[in-house]
Amino acid sequence: MTTTERYLQPHQARLRPPTPFEDLLGDAIERAFADGVHELHALVAYLNRTGPSAENGEPWTESSFAALMARLGQ
Incomplete structure (x- = not known):
């Protein structure tokens, strides 16, 4: 990479620090990926088994997972 090329660190795009819920969810998603879970249906099942629950406390x-990821990705 030359000095004129620019890149964005993901954390630079944040408008605010993550909430405790977002931190827990991120950790759970990372554990799922480490366990080889890559499909949406399997990830949802993993989260329902291990937590955290959705923001509204429901499974x-x-x-609901896709909607939250879309909202957080804005």
Whole structure:
């Protein structure tokens, strides 16, 4: 990479620090990936087994997980 090329560190794009819930969810997703879980249905099942629950305290669904990822990705 030359000195004129620019790149963005993911943390530079944050508008605020993650919430405790977001930290827990991120850790759980990382553990799932480390265990070889890569499909959405399997990830949702993993989260429902290990936690954390969805923000509303309900079990995860594929649509609730996708909606949260879309909202957090804005």
